[in-house]
Amino acid sequence: MAQTGALTREQGAGRPADDGRMAALMDRYCGGEVAAFHELYAALAPRILGYLIGLAGDRATAEDLLQLTFMKLHQARPAYVKGANPVPWLYTIAHRTCLDEMRRRKRAWVRLSSDGNLPYEPSVDITGATDPQPSADEAEIARGLAALASLPAPLRQAVLLTKIQGHSSAQAATIAGTTAGAIKVRAHRGYQALRRKLAGPAAESAAVVGTP
Amino acid sequence: MSEVDSAELAAELEGLRVLQATAPPGPPSPALLASVQRMRPVRTRVPLRTLLVVAAAAVVFPTAAVAIYPLRRDLGALPPLWFAAVAVAWLAGFLIPLSAALLPRPGQVLPDGARARRAAILASLTLVLVGLLFTVDAPGVTILPATRWAGFGHLWWHCISFSFKVSIPAVLVGAVALRKLASGAAHLARLGAAIGAAGGALSGLTLHGLCPYGGAAHVGLAHGGGVVIGALIGALWLPLVAGIAGRAGRP
Numbered sequence: 010m011a012q013t014g015a016l017t018r019e020q021g022a023g024r025p026a027d028d029g030r031m032a033a034l035m036d037r038y039c040g041g042e043v044a045a046f047h048e049l050y051a052a053l054a055p056r057i058l059g060y061l062i063g064l065a066g067d068r069a070t071a072e073d074l075l076q077l078t079f080m081k082l083h084q085a086r087p088a089y090v091k092g093a094n095p096v097p098w099l100y101t102i103a104h105r106t107c108l109d110e111m112r113r114r115k116r117a118w119v120r121l122s123s124d125g126n127l128p129y130e131p132s133v134d135i136t137g138a139t140d141p142q143p144s145a146d147e148a149e150i151a152r153g154l155a156a157l158a159s160l161p162a163p164l165r166q167a168v169l170l171t172k173i174q175g176h177s178s179a180q181a182a183t184i185a186g187t188t189a190g191a192i193k194v195r196a197h198r199g200y201q202a203l204r205r206k207l208a209g210p211a212a213e214s215a216a217v218v219g220t221p
Numbered sequence: 222m223s224e225v226d227s228a229e230l231a232a233e234l235e236g237l238r239v240l241q242a243t244a245p246p247g248p249p250s251p252a253l254l255a256s257v258q259r260m261r262p263v264r265t266r267v268p269l270r271t272l273l274v275v276a277a278a279a280v281v282f283p284t285a286a287v288a289i290y291p292l293r294r295d296l297g298a299l300p301p302l303w304f305a306a307v308a309v310a311w312l313a314g315f316l317i318p319l320s321a322a323l324l325p326r327p328g329q330v331l332p333d334g335a336r337a338r339r340a341a342i343l344a345s346l347t348l349v350l351v352g353l354l355f356t357v358d359a360p361g362v363t364i365l366p367a368t369r370w371a372g373f374g375h376l377w378w379h380c381i382s383f384s385f386k387v388s389i390p391a392v393l394v395g396a397v398a399l400r401k402l403a404s405g406a407a408h409l410a411r412l413g414a415a416i417g418a419a420g421g422a423l424s425g426l427t428l429h430g431l432c433p434y435g436g437a438a439h440v441g442l443a444h445g446g447g448v449v450i451g452a453l454i455g456a457l458w459l460p461l462v463a464g465i466a467g468r469a470g471r472p
Contacts, residue, residue, distance in 0.1 A: 028328065041262035050249055058246040076250040081403045083256050086263045088401035090330050098330035098404075105405035183326075186334040186408050 028094040035095040039086045050079060053096065056174060057103050063169040064107045066158050074110055078103040100184040104166065156206040164199030171196040268332070271398045272323040278394035279315075279420050282386040283427040293433045298359030304429075310351050311429055314344040314422030314448060322395070322415035334408040337415035341456075344418045345449045348425060352441030363435035376434055377443040383428060384447025385454075388420030392455045396462035406460040417455020421448030 031052065037045035057078060061071035081102050082095075089095065157165055163185075170181035171192065178189040178196070185192060249257070296304070321340035325332045358365065366376045395416040399409060425444040432444070 032328075039263050039265050041260055043257055043260070046257045046260075047249075054246040072247055075246055076253055079249065080253050080256065083253065083260070085401045085403040086260075087265060088330070088399075088403065089265045090268060090325060091265050092328075093325065093330045094328050095330060101331060101405070101408070102403045105403065108405070182335070183329060183331070183333070186404075186411070188335055 028096065031096050032092055032094050035089060035093075036091055039089055039091070046083075049095075053099060054079070056096075057099060060100060060169055060174055061103055061107055063154070063157055063173060064104065064165070065111070066154050070110075074103065074107050077110065078106045081106060097180055097183045100170070101186070104184070152207065156203050159206060160199050160202055164195050164202065167192050167195035168199035168203060172200055266398075266401075268324045271395075272319060274398060275323060275391050275395045275416060276319060279319075279387055279391035279423050281390060283423055286383070286427055286431060290431050292430055295359040295362040295364075295433070295435065296430070298362045299357060303355075303357050307351060307355065308426060308429055311348065311422050311426035314348050315419045315426060317419075318344045318415040318422070319391075319419035322412040322419070323398075331402060331404050331408070332412055334404075334411040338411040341411070341414035341418040341452045344415075344422055345445075345452050348422060348448045349441050349445035352425075352445035353437050354441075356435060356437040356440040358435040364433050365436045366434050366439045373439070376439060377446070380428055380432060380434075380439075380443035381447055381450060384421050384424035384444075384451055387424040387427070388417045388447070388451035388454055389458075391420040391423075392417050392451075392458050393462055395455075396459045397466050399459070400463040400467040402463075406464070409460040409463050410456040413455035413457070413459025414452040415455070416459065417451035417453065418448050419451075420455070421451030424451070 034045050034049045038049055054075060058071055058075050061074045062068055065071045065074060078099065082099055085102070157168065160168065166185055167181065170176045170184060171178060178192045181192045182189040318337070318340040322332055322337045366373050392413060395413065399412060402409065424447045428444050
Protein backbone atom coordinates (compact mmCIF):
# COMPACT_ATOMS: atom_id res chain seq x y z
CA MET A 10 0.00 0.00 0.00
CA ALA A 11 1.30 3.42 -0.88
CA GLN A 12 1.89 5.66 2.14
CA THR A 13 1.29 8.99 0.44
CA GLY A 14 -1.60 10.17 2.57
CA ALA A 15 0.25 9.92 5.84
CA LEU A 16 1.04 13.37 7.17
CA THR A 17 2.04 14.31 10.64
CA ARG A 18 2.89 17.70 12.11
CA GLU A 19 6.59 16.85 11.84
CA GLN A 20 6.17 16.02 8.16
CA GLY A 21 4.54 19.23 7.13
CA ALA A 22 0.92 19.89 8.11
CA GLY A 23 0.67 23.34 9.61
CA ARG A 24 4.39 24.18 9.33
CA PRO A 25 5.08 27.80 8.34
CA ALA A 26 7.25 26.79 5.34
CA ASP A 27 4.50 24.49 4.09
CA ASP A 28 1.87 27.19 4.67
CA GLY A 29 3.96 29.72 2.75
CA ARG A 30 4.40 27.35 -0.18
CA MET A 31 0.66 26.65 -0.33
CA ALA A 32 -0.11 30.37 -0.17
CA ALA A 33 2.31 31.03 -3.04
CA LEU A 34 0.74 28.25 -5.10
CA MET A 35 -2.75 29.56 -4.42
CA ASP A 36 -1.68 33.08 -5.40
CA ARG A 37 -0.41 31.74 -8.72
CA TYR A 38 -3.57 29.64 -9.17
CA CYS A 39 -5.74 32.73 -8.65
CA GLY A 40 -3.52 34.49 -11.16
CA GLY A 41 -4.67 31.97 -13.77
CA GLU A 42 -1.63 29.67 -13.82
CA VAL A 43 -2.75 26.12 -14.71
CA ALA A 44 0.54 24.57 -13.51
CA ALA A 45 -0.08 26.04 -10.05
CA PHE A 46 -3.42 24.21 -9.88
CA HIS A 47 -1.71 20.90 -10.67
CA GLU A 48 0.98 21.52 -8.03
CA LEU A 49 -1.64 22.45 -5.47
CA TYR A 50 -3.70 19.38 -6.32
CA ALA A 51 -0.66 17.11 -6.04
CA ALA A 52 0.26 18.60 -2.67
CA LEU A 53 -3.16 18.75 -1.05
CA ALA A 54 -5.36 16.10 -2.66
CA PRO A 55 -3.81 13.19 -0.68
CA ARG A 56 -4.38 14.96 2.64
CA ILE A 57 -7.91 15.97 1.76
CA LEU A 58 -8.68 12.48 0.47
CA GLY A 59 -7.48 10.95 3.75
CA TYR A 60 -9.74 13.35 5.66
CA LEU A 61 -12.72 12.63 3.42
CA ILE A 62 -12.25 8.86 3.72
CA GLY A 63 -12.39 9.27 7.49
CA LEU A 64 -15.54 11.40 7.24
CA ALA A 65 -17.41 9.52 4.52
CA GLY A 66 -16.35 6.01 5.46
CA ASP A 67 -15.45 4.71 2.03
CA ARG A 68 -12.88 5.55 -0.57
CA ALA A 69 -15.14 5.68 -3.63
CA THR A 70 -17.38 8.33 -2.05
CA ALA A 71 -14.33 10.20 -0.79
CA GLU A 72 -12.85 10.30 -4.31
CA ASP A 73 -16.09 11.85 -5.62
CA LEU A 74 -16.09 14.36 -2.76
CA LEU A 75 -12.47 15.24 -3.45
CA GLN A 76 -13.35 16.26 -7.00
CA LEU A 77 -16.33 18.28 -5.75
CA THR A 78 -14.12 19.96 -3.15
CA PHE A 79 -11.56 21.08 -5.72
CA MET A 80 -14.33 22.21 -8.05
CA LYS A 81 -15.75 24.36 -5.24
CA LEU A 82 -12.28 25.72 -4.51
CA HIS A 83 -11.93 26.59 -8.17
CA GLN A 84 -15.25 28.47 -8.13
CA ALA A 85 -14.41 30.15 -4.83
CA ARG A 86 -11.04 31.58 -5.94
CA PRO A 87 -12.36 35.20 -5.81
CA ALA A 88 -12.92 34.71 -2.06
CA TYR A 89 -9.26 33.88 -1.47
CA VAL A 90 -7.20 36.44 0.43
CA LYS A 91 -3.78 36.97 -1.17
CA GLY A 92 -0.95 35.56 0.94
CA ALA A 93 -3.24 33.54 3.22
CA ASN A 94 -2.81 29.84 3.90
CA PRO A 95 -5.45 28.04 1.78
CA VAL A 96 -5.16 24.70 3.64
CA PRO A 97 -7.64 25.30 6.49
CA TRP A 98 -10.06 26.82 3.99
CA LEU A 99 -9.79 23.77 1.75
CA TYR A 100 -10.48 21.47 4.71
CA THR A 101 -13.52 23.57 5.59
CA ILE A 102 -14.79 23.29 2.01
CA ALA A 103 -14.15 19.53 2.07
CA HIS A 104 -16.03 19.13 5.34
CA ARG A 105 -18.94 21.20 4.08
CA THR A 106 -19.01 19.32 0.78
CA CYS A 107 -19.10 16.02 2.62
CA LEU A 108 -21.96 17.10 4.89
CA ASP A 109 -23.96 18.48 1.96
CA GLU A 110 -23.42 15.39 -0.12
CA MET A 111 -24.31 13.02 2.70
CA ARG A 112 -27.46 14.98 3.36
CA ARG A 113 -28.26 14.95 -0.33
CA ARG A 114 -27.81 11.24 -0.61
CA LYS A 115 -29.93 10.76 2.50
CA ARG A 116 -27.92 7.84 3.72
CA ALA A 117 -25.95 6.91 6.79
CA TRP A 118 -22.30 7.87 7.05
CA VAL A 119 -21.33 4.23 6.59
CA ARG A 120 -23.37 1.11 6.17
CA LEU A 121 -22.51 -1.16 9.06
CA SER A 122 -23.34 -4.82 9.36
CA SER A 123 -25.28 -6.10 12.37
CA ASP A 124 -22.06 -6.62 14.35
CA GLY A 125 -21.13 -2.96 13.92
CA ASN A 126 -18.39 -3.51 11.34
CA LEU A 127 -18.15 -2.45 7.73
CA PRO A 128 -19.47 -5.15 5.42
CA TYR A 129 -16.83 -6.75 3.26
CA GLU A 130 -17.13 -5.70 -0.38
CA PRO A 131 -15.03 -7.90 -2.64
CA SER A 132 -12.78 -6.01 -4.99
CA VAL A 133 -12.55 -7.09 -8.62
CA ASP A 134 -9.66 -6.93 -11.03
CA ILE A 135 -9.86 -5.87 -14.66
CA THR A 136 -11.07 -9.32 -15.73
CA GLY A 137 -13.93 -9.19 -13.24
CA ALA A 138 -12.43 -11.90 -11.03
CA THR A 139 -13.07 -11.28 -7.36
CA ASP A 140 -10.49 -11.14 -4.64
CA PRO A 141 -11.42 -14.02 -2.32
CA GLN A 142 -10.39 -12.39 0.99
CA PRO A 143 -9.68 -8.81 2.08
CA SER A 144 -6.02 -8.14 2.72
CA ALA A 145 -4.81 -7.52 6.26
CA ASP A 146 -4.46 -3.78 5.49
CA GLU A 147 -8.01 -3.61 4.08
CA ALA A 148 -9.41 -5.36 7.12
CA GLU A 149 -7.55 -2.96 9.44
CA ILE A 150 -8.75 0.07 7.51
CA ALA A 151 -12.31 -1.25 7.59
CA ARG A 152 -12.08 -1.73 11.37
CA GLY A 153 -10.60 1.73 11.83
CA LEU A 154 -13.26 3.37 9.66
CA ALA A 155 -16.06 1.52 11.42
CA ALA A 156 -14.75 2.63 14.81
CA LEU A 157 -14.34 6.19 13.57
CA ALA A 158 -17.83 6.23 12.05
CA SER A 159 -19.33 5.24 15.38
CA LEU A 160 -18.05 8.46 17.01
CA PRO A 161 -20.30 11.55 17.19
CA ALA A 162 -19.51 13.91 14.29
CA PRO A 163 -17.65 16.63 16.30
CA LEU A 164 -15.41 14.02 18.00
CA ARG A 165 -14.77 12.30 14.67
CA GLN A 166 -13.77 15.59 13.04
CA ALA A 167 -11.45 16.49 15.92
CA VAL A 168 -9.77 13.07 15.91
CA LEU A 169 -9.35 13.14 12.14
CA LEU A 170 -7.85 16.61 12.09
CA THR A 171 -5.50 16.32 15.07
CA LYS A 172 -4.63 12.67 15.65
CA ILE A 173 -4.71 11.43 12.07
CA GLN A 174 -4.09 14.46 9.84
CA GLY A 175 -1.55 16.00 12.22
CA HIS A 176 -2.97 19.52 12.47
CA SER A 177 -2.33 21.65 15.54
CA SER A 178 -5.32 22.34 17.80
CA ALA A 179 -5.34 25.97 16.61
CA GLN A 180 -5.43 25.00 12.96
CA ALA A 181 -8.06 22.30 13.57
CA ALA A 182 -10.12 24.90 15.43
CA THR A 183 -9.93 27.23 12.43
CA ILE A 184 -11.09 24.44 10.14
CA ALA A 185 -13.89 23.31 12.44
CA GLY A 186 -15.00 26.86 13.33
CA THR A 187 -14.55 26.41 17.06
CA THR A 188 -11.96 27.12 19.75
CA ALA A 189 -8.65 25.32 20.23
CA GLY A 190 -9.77 24.30 23.73
CA ALA A 191 -12.92 22.67 22.39
CA ILE A 192 -10.86 20.80 19.78
CA LYS A 193 -8.48 19.49 22.45
CA VAL A 194 -11.35 18.21 24.58
CA ARG A 195 -13.14 16.63 21.60
CA ALA A 196 -9.96 15.03 20.26
CA HIS A 197 -9.11 13.58 23.67
CA ARG A 198 -12.60 12.17 24.21
CA GLY A 199 -12.79 10.90 20.66
CA TYR A 200 -9.38 9.25 20.84
CA GLN A 201 -10.22 7.55 24.13
CA ALA A 202 -13.51 6.27 22.67
CA LEU A 203 -11.72 5.11 19.54
CA ARG A 204 -9.08 3.26 21.54
CA ARG A 205 -11.79 1.47 23.50
CA LYS A 206 -13.62 0.52 20.32
CA LEU A 207 -10.49 -0.71 18.59
CA ALA A 208 -9.43 -2.63 21.68
CA GLY A 209 -12.63 -4.63 21.49
CA PRO A 210 -15.83 -5.19 23.46
CA ALA A 211 -13.98 -6.30 26.63
CA ALA A 212 -12.23 -2.95 26.90
CA GLU A 213 -15.46 -1.07 26.19
CA SER A 214 -17.38 -2.86 28.92
CA ALA A 215 -14.45 -2.40 31.33
CA ALA A 216 -14.53 1.34 30.60
CA VAL A 217 -18.29 1.47 31.19
CA VAL A 218 -17.94 -0.38 34.52
CA GLY A 219 -15.12 1.94 35.50
CA THR A 220 -17.14 5.08 34.69
CA PRO A 221 -18.30 6.79 37.91
CA MET B 222 -8.93 -1.35 29.74
CA SER B 223 -6.53 -2.93 32.20
CA GLU B 224 -7.62 -6.42 31.12
CA VAL B 225 -6.49 -5.78 27.60
CA ASP B 226 -3.02 -6.94 26.78
CA SER B 227 -0.91 -3.91 25.80
CA ALA B 228 0.65 -5.67 22.80
CA GLU B 229 -2.81 -6.56 21.55
CA LEU B 230 -3.95 -2.95 22.00
CA ALA B 231 -0.96 -1.66 20.08
CA ALA B 232 -1.83 -3.98 17.23
CA GLU B 233 -5.46 -2.85 17.32
CA LEU B 234 -4.42 0.80 17.09
CA GLU B 235 -2.71 0.00 13.81
CA GLY B 236 -6.24 -0.02 12.43
CA LEU B 237 -6.41 3.68 13.24
CA ARG B 238 -2.95 4.51 12.03
CA VAL B 239 -3.51 3.02 8.60
CA LEU B 240 -6.27 5.59 8.09
CA GLN B 241 -3.46 8.05 7.45
CA ALA B 242 -2.19 5.95 4.61
CA THR B 243 -4.21 5.95 1.47
CA ALA B 244 -3.27 5.19 -2.07
CA PRO B 245 -2.66 8.32 -4.15
CA PRO B 246 -5.87 10.05 -5.21
CA GLY B 247 -6.98 9.87 -8.80
CA PRO B 248 -6.20 12.70 -11.20
CA PRO B 249 -8.52 15.73 -11.41
CA SER B 250 -11.81 14.88 -13.10
CA PRO B 251 -12.35 15.93 -16.75
CA ALA B 252 -14.93 18.53 -15.66
CA LEU B 253 -12.49 20.05 -13.18
CA LEU B 254 -9.65 20.00 -15.68
CA ALA B 255 -11.85 21.67 -18.30
CA SER B 256 -12.76 24.43 -15.83
CA VAL B 257 -9.10 24.91 -14.93
CA GLN B 258 -8.04 25.08 -18.57
CA ARG B 259 -10.67 27.76 -19.22
CA MET B 260 -9.85 29.84 -16.14
CA ARG B 261 -8.88 33.50 -16.19
CA PRO B 262 -7.10 35.42 -13.44
CA VAL B 263 -9.49 36.46 -10.67
CA ARG B 264 -9.47 39.49 -8.42
CA THR B 265 -9.08 38.10 -4.91
CA ARG B 266 -10.89 39.36 -1.84
CA VAL B 267 -9.44 42.18 0.26
CA PRO B 268 -11.07 41.88 3.70
CA LEU B 269 -10.52 45.52 4.66
CA ARG B 270 -12.25 46.61 1.47
CA THR B 271 -15.18 44.29 2.28
CA LEU B 272 -15.33 45.81 5.76
CA LEU B 273 -15.46 49.33 4.37
CA VAL B 274 -18.15 48.42 1.84
CA VAL B 275 -20.37 46.78 4.48
CA ALA B 276 -19.76 49.66 6.90
CA ALA B 277 -20.71 52.12 4.15
CA ALA B 278 -23.96 50.23 3.54
CA ALA B 279 -24.74 50.40 7.26
CA VAL B 280 -23.91 54.10 7.53
CA VAL B 281 -26.24 55.31 4.73
CA PHE B 282 -29.48 55.46 6.74
CA PRO B 283 -27.97 56.86 9.98
CA THR B 284 -26.27 59.61 7.94
CA ALA B 285 -29.58 60.52 6.31
CA ALA B 286 -31.36 60.40 9.68
CA VAL B 287 -28.82 62.69 11.34
CA ALA B 288 -29.19 65.12 8.44
CA ILE B 289 -33.00 65.06 8.53
CA TYR B 290 -34.02 64.71 12.19
CA PRO B 291 -33.14 67.12 15.02
CA LEU B 292 -30.90 66.02 17.87
CA ARG B 293 -32.63 64.85 21.07
CA ARG B 294 -33.99 67.83 22.95
CA ASP B 295 -32.54 66.80 26.34
CA LEU B 296 -28.98 66.68 25.00
CA GLY B 297 -27.87 69.84 26.80
CA ALA B 298 -29.26 68.61 30.13
CA LEU B 299 -27.47 65.24 30.13
CA PRO B 300 -24.04 64.62 31.75
CA PRO B 301 -21.51 64.99 28.88
CA LEU B 302 -19.20 62.28 30.25
CA TRP B 303 -22.05 59.78 30.48
CA PHE B 304 -23.23 60.71 26.98
CA ALA B 305 -19.73 60.22 25.53
CA ALA B 306 -19.12 56.95 27.41
CA VAL B 307 -22.38 55.40 26.20
CA ALA B 308 -21.68 56.62 22.65
CA VAL B 309 -18.29 54.88 22.80
CA ALA B 310 -20.02 51.67 23.95
CA TRP B 311 -22.42 51.80 20.97
CA LEU B 312 -19.56 52.59 18.60
CA ALA B 313 -17.53 49.65 19.95
CA GLY B 314 -20.64 47.51 19.50
CA PHE B 315 -20.56 48.46 15.82
CA LEU B 316 -16.83 48.15 15.12
CA ILE B 317 -15.92 45.02 17.09
CA PRO B 318 -18.54 42.60 15.70
CA LEU B 319 -18.12 44.00 12.19
CA SER B 320 -14.35 43.45 12.32
CA ALA B 321 -14.82 39.98 13.81
CA ALA B 322 -17.22 39.06 11.01
CA LEU B 323 -15.19 40.36 8.10
CA LEU B 324 -11.49 40.40 8.98
CA PRO B 325 -9.84 36.96 9.08
CA ARG B 326 -7.01 36.31 11.51
CA PRO B 327 -3.59 36.98 9.91
CA GLY B 328 -2.73 34.32 7.34
CA GLN B 329 -6.26 32.89 7.19
CA VAL B 330 -8.82 33.01 4.38
CA LEU B 331 -11.98 32.67 6.43
CA PRO B 332 -13.11 35.03 9.16
CA ASP B 333 -13.22 33.19 12.49
CA GLY B 334 -16.84 32.05 12.90
CA ALA B 335 -16.45 31.29 16.61
CA ARG B 336 -15.01 34.77 17.26
CA ALA B 337 -17.83 36.39 15.23
CA ARG B 338 -20.46 34.50 17.22
CA ARG B 339 -18.84 35.54 20.51
CA ALA B 340 -18.70 39.16 19.35
CA ALA B 341 -22.38 39.11 18.35
CA ILE B 342 -23.50 37.62 21.67
CA LEU B 343 -21.26 39.93 23.70
CA ALA B 344 -22.42 43.05 21.84
CA SER B 345 -26.09 42.07 22.18
CA LEU B 346 -25.92 41.36 25.91
CA THR B 347 -23.68 44.29 26.76
CA LEU B 348 -25.71 46.90 24.90
CA VAL B 349 -29.06 45.68 26.26
CA LEU B 350 -27.56 45.82 29.77
CA VAL B 351 -26.04 49.25 29.16
CA GLY B 352 -29.51 50.48 28.20
CA LEU B 353 -31.24 48.81 31.12
CA LEU B 354 -28.70 49.67 33.81
CA PHE B 355 -26.91 52.84 32.78
CA THR B 356 -29.56 55.04 31.18
CA VAL B 357 -29.63 58.56 32.56
CA ASP B 358 -32.61 60.88 32.04
CA ALA B 359 -32.85 64.63 32.51
CA PRO B 360 -35.89 65.12 34.78
CA GLY B 361 -38.49 67.32 33.20
CA VAL B 362 -36.71 67.42 29.85
CA THR B 363 -36.41 63.80 28.73
CA ILE B 364 -39.69 62.41 27.42
CA LEU B 365 -40.50 59.15 29.18
CA PRO B 366 -42.57 56.61 27.22
CA ALA B 367 -46.10 55.80 28.35
CA THR B 368 -46.26 53.25 31.12
CA ARG B 369 -49.13 51.48 29.37
CA TRP B 370 -48.10 48.56 27.17
CA ALA B 371 -49.70 49.94 23.98
CA GLY B 372 -47.77 53.18 24.13
CA PHE B 373 -44.54 51.47 25.10
CA GLY B 374 -44.95 48.91 22.30
CA HIS B 375 -45.58 51.62 19.72
CA LEU B 376 -42.35 53.43 20.59
CA TRP B 377 -40.48 50.11 20.82
CA TRP B 378 -41.53 49.26 17.29
CA HIS B 379 -40.63 52.74 16.07
CA CYS B 380 -37.01 52.40 17.26
CA ILE B 381 -36.71 48.72 16.30
CA SER B 382 -37.85 49.52 12.75
CA PHE B 383 -35.16 52.22 12.68
CA SER B 384 -32.58 49.53 13.45
CA PHE B 385 -33.89 47.38 10.58
CA LYS B 386 -32.96 50.14 8.15
CA VAL B 387 -29.36 49.95 9.36
CA SER B 388 -28.95 46.20 9.89
CA ILE B 389 -30.67 44.91 6.78
CA PRO B 390 -28.57 46.79 4.18
CA ALA B 391 -25.40 45.74 6.04
CA VAL B 392 -26.50 42.10 6.08
CA LEU B 393 -27.49 42.12 2.40
CA VAL B 394 -24.25 43.75 1.26
CA GLY B 395 -22.28 41.42 3.55
CA ALA B 396 -24.05 38.41 2.04
CA VAL B 397 -23.11 39.46 -1.47
CA ALA B 398 -19.52 40.15 -0.41
CA LEU B 399 -19.18 36.76 1.32
CA ARG B 400 -21.14 34.68 -1.19
CA LYS B 401 -18.11 32.84 -2.55
CA LEU B 402 -16.59 31.76 0.79
CA ALA B 403 -17.97 28.20 0.37
CA SER B 404 -17.74 27.75 4.11
CA GLY B 405 -21.27 26.51 4.79
CA ALA B 406 -24.46 27.92 6.24
CA ALA B 407 -23.44 27.55 9.90
CA HIS B 408 -20.28 29.60 9.43
CA LEU B 409 -22.11 32.24 7.40
CA ALA B 410 -24.85 32.42 10.05
CA ARG B 411 -22.23 33.30 12.67
CA LEU B 412 -20.75 36.00 10.45
CA GLY B 413 -24.28 37.23 9.68
CA ALA B 414 -25.11 37.45 13.38
CA ALA B 415 -22.07 39.65 13.96
CA ILE B 416 -22.84 41.90 10.97
CA GLY B 417 -26.50 42.23 12.03
CA ALA B 418 -25.49 43.01 15.61
CA ALA B 419 -23.07 45.63 14.34
CA GLY B 420 -25.88 47.23 12.33
CA GLY B 421 -28.10 47.23 15.42
CA ALA B 422 -25.34 48.88 17.45
CA LEU B 423 -24.85 51.60 14.83
CA SER B 424 -28.60 52.18 14.94
CA GLY B 425 -28.34 52.43 18.74
CA LEU B 426 -25.55 54.98 18.41
CA THR B 427 -27.69 57.08 16.09
CA LEU B 428 -30.71 56.82 18.36
CA HIS B 429 -28.51 57.78 21.31
CA GLY B 430 -28.16 61.15 19.64
CA LEU B 431 -31.61 61.46 18.07
CA CYS B 432 -34.28 59.60 20.02
CA PRO B 433 -36.11 62.03 22.31
CA TYR B 434 -37.47 59.22 24.50
CA GLY B 435 -35.62 58.05 27.59
CA GLY B 436 -36.27 55.51 30.30
CA ALA B 437 -34.15 52.43 30.94
CA ALA B 438 -36.79 50.03 29.60
CA HIS B 439 -37.14 51.91 26.32
CA VAL B 440 -33.40 52.31 25.74
CA GLY B 441 -32.56 48.74 26.85
CA LEU B 442 -35.35 46.94 25.02
CA ALA B 443 -35.86 49.14 21.95
CA HIS B 444 -32.35 50.47 21.25
CA GLY B 445 -30.51 47.46 22.74
CA GLY B 446 -33.18 45.14 21.36
CA GLY B 447 -32.23 46.37 17.89
CA VAL B 448 -28.83 44.74 18.37
CA VAL B 449 -30.40 41.42 19.34
CA ILE B 450 -32.91 41.48 16.49
CA GLY B 451 -30.20 42.61 14.05
CA ALA B 452 -28.08 39.62 15.09
CA LEU B 453 -31.02 37.26 14.58
CA ILE B 454 -31.84 38.75 11.17
CA GLY B 455 -28.18 38.44 10.15
CA ALA B 456 -27.91 34.85 11.31
CA LEU B 457 -31.05 33.87 9.37
CA TRP B 458 -30.71 35.99 6.25
CA LEU B 459 -27.01 36.09 5.46
CA PRO B 460 -26.62 32.35 4.62
CA LEU B 461 -29.84 32.47 2.62
CA VAL B 462 -28.95 35.57 0.59
CA ALA B 463 -25.33 34.45 0.16
CA GLY B 464 -26.61 31.13 -1.22
CA ILE B 465 -28.95 32.84 -3.68
CA ALA B 466 -26.29 35.36 -4.75
CA GLY B 467 -23.72 32.57 -5.11
CA ARG B 468 -25.99 30.49 -7.33
CA ALA B 469 -26.96 33.54 -9.40
CA GLY B 470 -23.34 34.37 -10.13
CA ARG B 471 -22.34 30.83 -11.15
CA PRO B 472 -21.97 30.04 -14.84
